[in-house]
Amino acid sequence: MKNTKTTTAKSKKSMRKAFCSYYAVFMLAFVSMCIGSIIALSPNAPLSHIHAYTQLQLYAKSMYEMQILCLQSFDYTRCQHQEFSPHSHYHIQSQLTPFGDSLLLLDVSAQVHNPITSMRQNVLNRHIILKR
Structure with missing residues (x-):
């Protein structure tokens, strides 16, 4: 029983890390696209x-x-x-x-x-x- 709890806890941690990584990459891409469009299209x-x-x-x-x-x-x-x-x-x-x-x-x-x-x-x- 103890083994299943530790494996599910480990899988939840790895899922959380993967989600954080995907979220960070998505936010980086979104911010860079926004900054690029602001620089190219605005009077900035x-x-x-x-x-x-x-x-x-x-x-x-x-x-x-x-x-x-x-x-x-x-x-x-x-x-x-x-x-x-x-x-x-x-x-x-x-x-x-x-x-x-x-x-x-x-x-x-x-x-x-x-x-x-x-x-x-x-x-x-x-x-x-x-x-x-």
Whole structure:
């Protein structure tokens, strides 16, 4: 009789341990899925947006400086349209448009597909350049 009581007590303890293990794994998976959806879908992911916007601003400024150097070194037709993609998600392009006899409009456009939030962010800058 004593043996059956100890075996049932042992089996109940092992069942309790197994239930606790399954419960812990389930809770871990549930919490990680909730945190992932909060980060990806809510405005609680501002750091990725701030980083992407800042990086886009830097690339747009670099494109502006490259266009100025291109205009100083070459003619208008060669520098009219420039584009580059420094990383797989970023795309930067520029377009020169004549505006009158002594002015050029430089439109710089930079886009990124944010891998965390799956949103597309854009930066558009327009500069007025005097011909010399």
